[in-house]
Amino acid sequence: MAEYKWPEEGKRQHLGKRISRLDGPVKVSGKAKYSYDINRPGMLFGKILRSPHAHAKVVSIDISAAEKMPGVKAVKIINGPGFEIQWAGQELVALAAVDEPTAEDALRAIKVQYEKLPHLVNEADLSKVPASNLRPASTNATGDVAKAFQEADVVVEGFYGNDVITHCCLESHGLVTEWTDSNNVMIHPSTQSVSTVHNDLARELKLPAGNIHTHMDHIGGGFGSKFQIDLWGIEMTKVSQMAGGKPVKYFLDRDAEVMIAGSRPSAYAKVKVAAKKDGTITAWESDAWGSGGMGNIGSPPYPYVWTRIPNIKTKFQAVNTNVGPQRAWRAPNHPQAALITMGALEDLAAELKMDPLEFFLKNIELTGVRANTYRDELLKAAEMIEWKKNWRQRGEGGPGSTKTVKRGLGLSIHTWGGQPHNSDCDVIINPDGSVEVKMGTQDLGVGTRTALAIVAAESLGLPLNAIKVTIGDNRLPVSGASGGSTTIGGISSSTRRGSIDALNTLFEKVAPAMNTTPDKLEAVGGKIQVIGDATKSLTWKQACAKLGTQPITARGKQPGKEQLASAGVGGVQMADVSVDIETGIVKMNKFVAVQDCGLIIDLKTAESQVFGAMIMGVTYSLYEEKVMDDQTGRMLNANMEFYRLAGLRDIGEFQVHMMTGKGYDERGPIGLGEPPTNSPGAAIANAVANAIGVRVSTLPLTPDRVLAALAKKGGKG
Amino acid sequence: MHKFEYASPTTKEQAVALLGKSWGETEALAGGTDLLSLLKDYLVTPKRVVNLKGIKELSSVLTPRDGSARIGALASIEAVRDLGRGFAALSQAAAGITSPQIRNMGTVGGDLCQRPRCWYFRSGFGLLAKDESGNALVPNGDNRYHAILGNDGEAKFVNPSSLAPAFIALNAKIKIFGPAGEREVEAAKFFVTPKSASEREYALQPNEIVTMIHVPSTLGVRSATYEVRQREVLDWPLAAASVALTLDASKKVKTARIVLGHVAPVPWVAEEAAQSLIGKTISEDAAAEAGRLAVANAHALSRNAYKIQLASVAVKRAILQAVS
Amino acid sequence: MSSSDERHDNPQADQAGVSRRNFLKGTSVALTVPLIAQSEKVVKAAGADVPVYGPDKVNITLTVNGAAKTASVEPRVTLLDTLRNELDTTGAKRVCDRATCGACTVLMDGKPVYSCTVLAIEAQGHKIETVESLEQNGKLHPVQQAFWDNDAQQCGFCTPGFVMACKALLDEHPTPTDEQIKLGLGGNLCRCGTYHGIKGAVAQASAGMKKLKGGKRNG
Structure with missing residues (x-):
């Protein structure tokens, strides 16, 4: 009889080989055909009127002109008079018309009166946040932090942060929805959950779950933002019903997509870390905050990975902001936690005049159960990026530096579950x-x-x-x-x-x-x-x-008989960057990743996952920022022109090494989409600090911030 | 986008006859790379769009032996990138637009007449960026990409043209056609700082079109454009500079023109900086000094002081590039 | 780089389970139909009668992948939306819709353009090629094959635009320099992060296209 357990190395026909993707x-x-590409006979086009204001009360809505327009088949108020809008882009009216231009004309014929209310859309400067926007703080402590700082040889304090970014899926959120008869609905959503996305819709429509048929062949990006049917999915299905069940296509326009269809919460922290003269880490204290819009968010795990630092004290506070709500963004909380933790520790190593690679290796047992994996991975990554040859003390500039261009190296380690x-x-x-x-x-x-x-x-x-x-x-x-x-x-x-x-x-x-x-x-x-x-x-x-x-x-x-898959991986990334100190522009020279994911099914697509995560990492490290305007409460870069993504030639040379074989394969397959997204911000920010001799506190590392950090350093002498 | 009627005339006479007498009534369509976005965002809502691309005579590019160029307004940006060595400042500026799609679609005239990218303007707060109560949004808002020069009036946006600084540095003239016939303005005078939101940023009447750009002889001219851009993929420069120099037999600067882009509501001619180079041999120090002078009168808004540094560096690097 | 890779010759086709055959609103017509729209209005301008179209729907004829296609659209409708919504040619994607991301890239008279930013009415009389035109007799174009071999797509939504930009680049520069790649692929963006694969694909396709060209007359 054949057994469940995975075949041994050497007996595998396909497993772990480099196989081109079937699709x-x-x-x-x-x-x-992506759901956005689905065209159905007699299909209508949906549009949604969204609030231009970040915080306001709806006083009145007049849809009469829109309803009368030729070609308009249904108009439905989603949030009417009295509704309190909590972010710009919130939904007010849904409608459908015979074609998209007509639907857009109808949208503009709707008249809404608002009563504007005060808003808060930026939280980086906590001193400017009204008390009413602060959620209760959560704290944690182990050991005796006060004593540890007192007894430490070296103490470093710093501020680190990461602004809000958005998912910016290329296929925006949306669906094609229709009533195939008076009791049955067919949806073509863009979803990360084909089997369950219909359940909320069934509940909302009071239909048996089995009466909703979901189909999706391909999805143009999700990254954690496409689990739900979403308000527009429900409302457009109701609009379809009002229009006699006709198919309605509704996909968000790009501005709405980046405004309200998902973002990664910000994270800011004041961190204090301590070590002995020999480089042994002894204490961590962090005072952190962040915002994911109006909802509560949990604290990123501080200190990240280095959980066995003997003395730890943490505080976290979520801030309510009038901004489109956060959604899971590839490894929720981990990239932010990595940036802040590895940043503070790299600063500590710099203060100790230690090579951060040596410093990490010396303290590696403080990472806990995966210490051996990290050690192996650090040594492998160091070999790939030629760390010993290319690393210099902070501010000296790596080999090849000139008067105006400084080269630096940085590293980070990360983890993820993936059960x-x-x-x-x-x-x-x-x-x-x-x-x-x-x-x-x-x-x-x-x-x-x-x-x-x-x-x-x-x-x-x-x-x-x-x-x-x-x-x-x-x-x-x-x-x-x-x-x-x-x-x-x-x-x-x-x-x-x-x-x-x-x-x-x-x-x-x-x-x-x-x-x-x-x-x-x-x-x-x-x-x-x-x-x-x-x-x-x-x-x-x-x-x-x-x-x-x-x-x-x-x-x-x-689950079933015998365990075939498990959870818990470790990875290491190292970045080699050049910084033009006259313009503050950061360029990637080389970026390497060493990643563990248990037993690999397809080496080719597994590597692509890591490459993709690293490239997304370069993008959020250097370019991405959801720019919110204090005065108008609007997102100012709700487009792809100033909401910047890296291009083909902005990424430098990439290398990926997957940890396989004994010690890895026997754990079975473990998820890989998220872990390699965690370290890029930290590795790149540390490389920039190493290159220019000063920490640029907040991602993205834009020219204005790099130049400001350099000016501050100059001022200090 | 609002509904509009569409016409595609075949002569410039027809085109200007089809254009309205006041701004907003009609819009001229060339490459469309800006106009279509303006239409989609309801920043312009014309009743008629007049497609100029049917006017075949406006797309030619002539480069006679005397080193001059006559560039039709409808020539593509890609065509300008292909101009020879004498036009380095222009072709480098065109190459700064790294998207082949934009270079193929976009026209030279359209590059000059595109509207500002100020994100308050693009969000519907008007060219001068004011809220419903008339409060100016830029001074206390997010002005990281706004003007550092010529920003003492209400206009705080920056001119977005890639080619304008190069044309001005090369002393180009812009030919304009309207109901009264043809006229010509110096490229530097083509751009104006609007005093009200209903004005435009260039010296055209609503029923006039740009027909041609004339670059005088570039024989002996060393020119260059340097843009400070974050990304290699299509990206707006944070600051840019075009320079054009002539040198005497002993390699000393005889004439110099320096023009900054993306720093002021108009392409900014840095007269004093250019003067500082006259009689000098170009060196790192001389170039840096010109860079400093180019921004001597700059005035930062609350969040864009870094652009002063970038503009100064762009000037320095453009000068060094021109003689390299 | 892919010679040792396993390949699969029976890709999973779409299984939409939904009929699309009734959908097509645009229809193919013979190429002899004049490639201009019918206008109902004429304006006297500079002594000439200039036809004016719209603002309501106008019948237009587009040459898409070698076939003449008619559609009835308002002048304000873009080429991209006409391809996708009227002709069910959905390879080109709508993403930024503002001439930035390149997902809508098609070739117009052989050159890459952003179809989101071309009016359908002005695309008449030009040769439009979409990604759907590249595969011939069930055989992928060398650029497509190279994208597949190098895993230069993940979600794949940017892929059709990238493939078209890449084809245009290699048609013009069969062995592109770094600078030519920068200027040829600087108008397309990917979110999943497939650039490493795309770099490999450009290198492989460059070799493949040279071979293809060598066999034919000078392209």
Whole structure:
């Protein structure tokens, strides 16, 4: 009988190889239909009127002119008179019309009177935040911090921060929604949760959950911001109902997308750290705050990774701001915690005149259970970036520095959980030998489809193109939302179990014909054969023909028998930057990552995940900032012109090394989407400090901030 | 975008006849790279859009042997990038627009007539950026990208043109066609600082169009443009400078023009800085001194003092680049 | 760089489960139809009768991927929205809608443009090529193959625009220098962070396109 446990290295046909993603051809050819691309007969176009004010009361709304316009099919007030608007861009009226220009004309025909109220949209300067916007502080303490600071040889204090950034998914949030009859709804959303996104809609519409059919083939980015049906999903479905059930397409315009469809909370902290002369870290104290809009947010984990510093005292306070609400942004809280923790520790190393690599290695046991992983990864990364050759004391400028361009190196370490989510998978072996894998999951561009095919093909001893993968529909076996790096562990475990169960059933069917028992059979190289005896075999097709008319369907589950996936990874990143000290412009020279993620299913797409996270990291380190205007309460860069993303040539040279083999593979697959996003801000900010000899406190590291830090340093002498 | 009617005339006479007599009635469409955004954001709401691209005579680029150039207003920015060595300041400015899509679509005339990128203007608060009560938003607002020179009036935006500083540095003249026929203005005088939100930033009448830019002989001229941009991908410069120099036989500066971009409501001619180079051999020190003089009268708003440094560096680097 | 990679020849096709065949509002017509819109109004300008179109819907004819397509749109409608909403040609994506991100890139007379920023009515008489035109007889174009081989796409939403910009770059410069890459791909943005793969794809496609060109007449 075939076993669940993953095959040993050397016996793997597909697992861990570099395999091109299955949906590559439809994506490069433009054939891939994203939900935004769905066009339906008689389809209407939806629009939503949004508040221009950050804080206001709705006094009146007049939709009569819009309703009368030819081509307008339905107008619905979402938030009417008396409603208190809490951020610019909040929804007031939804409508649908025969085409988009008509819908837009109708939107502009709506008249709203507002009573403006005072707003707060920036919180970096805590002294300017009214008490009424402060949420209760949470505190934590271990050891005796006061005593530790008193006894320390070196104490460093600093301020570190990270402004709010947005998800800026290229496919904006939205859906195509229609009533297929008076009781049934079909939605094509852009979602990270195909199997569950309809539940809130069903509740809201008072429909049985089974009456809503969800389908999505491809999604143009999510990054944690696309789990819910969202207010517009509900309202547009109601608008469709008002319009006789006609399909309505509604996707957010870019300004709304970056204003209100998700952001990563800000994080600011005053940090005090202490060490002995020999570099042993003894104490951490942080006073931190941040905002994710009006809702509460939890504290980033301070100190990050270095949880076994003996004396720790932390305080965190969330600030309410009149800004579009935060959503999970790739590894919630970790990038901010990494920036602030690794920044303070790098400053401490600089004060000690220690090489931060040596300093990290010396203290590595303070990271706890993953100390050995970090040690191995630090040494590997140091080799890749030639740390010993290229690192210089802070402010000296690395090799190749000139009068105006200074080079520097910086590092950071990070962690993430990534435990497998729940997942059901149907593996079907048909009498004609074809194999199907069916699952209500989604491929966010991380290679989920490909991973399903790899696991099934590996388990059944078949080539990849023998597997047909069907995902993206809530009528398929339920699998979890793709968030928290939980997908790969979940979907690979359920597919493995389903494939093995199906295979064992096939063994039972064919064993008698092969004059043997099922436990003596194996599936290798497209054949079913007696273990170790290739002369006694059937081709896969011959074997399946023995099924008669009845296919085998096996439902694999996660969780299930035997643990196939686990959680908890460590990673290290090191950045090599150049800073033009006359202009304050930072350029990436080289950026390396060493990452652990347990057993790798597809090395090619796994590496792409790390490259992608690092590039997103360069972008948030150097360019991204949601610019909120104190006076008008508006986002001033609600576009892609001044909400800057890095381009092809802004990233420098990249190298990724995946930790594999003994000590890693046996833990099974562990999610990878999030961990490598955590360190870039810290590594790059530390590299800049190393290059120019002064800390630039807040991300993004824009020219104005770099020059201001340099001027401050100059002033100090 | 509001509904509009559309016409695509084939002669400049037809075009100006189709344009309205007051701003706002009609808009001229060239490359569209700015106009379409303005339309989509309701910053202009014309009843008619007049497409100029049907006027074939306006897209030619002539570079006679005397080192001059006659650049049709509808020539693409990409065509300007291909001009020869004498026009380095221009081609470098064009190459600063790293998007091939913009260089293919965008026209020279359109680059000169594009509207400011001030984010208050683009958010609908008017060219002079005022709230409903008439309070100016820029002085106390987020003015990190606003003007550091020529900002003592109500206009605090910066002129966004990539090519204008280079044209001005090269002493170009701009040919304009209107109902009264053709006229010509110096490139430097084409740009104006509006006093009210209903004015425009250039010296055109609503029913006039730019037809051609004439760059006089560039024989012996060493020119360059240096832009301070954060990214290599399409990005607006934080500051830019174009310079044009002529040197005598002993490599001393005979004539000099220095023009700053993205620092003032108009492309900013730095006269004193240019004068400081006359009679000197270009050196790092001489270039740095010109850079300092170029921003001597700069006045920072609350958040853009760093731009003074950037402008000064841009001047220095443009001068050094011109003679390298 | 991909020679050792496994490839899969049976990509998962879309499984929308929904019929789109009734959707097409635009229709193909013979290429002999004059490529200009019908106007209902004429304005006397400088002694000539100049046709004026709109502001209501106008019948237009576009040449898309070699076929003449008609649609009825107002002059204010962009080429991108016409391709996507009227002709169901959805390869080009709407992302920034303000001539910045490049996801809507198509070729117009062989040159890359932002289709979000071209009026459909002014695109008449020009040759429009979208990403859908590149695959021939089921065979990916070398640029597309290179994007696949180098995993130069994740979510894939920026990919069609990048592929078109890349094709235009390599058509003009089969062996691009760093500076040419900077100026050829500086008008497109990706959010997932696929630039490392795109760099590899440019290198591979450059070699592939040279081969393709060598076999044909000088392109």
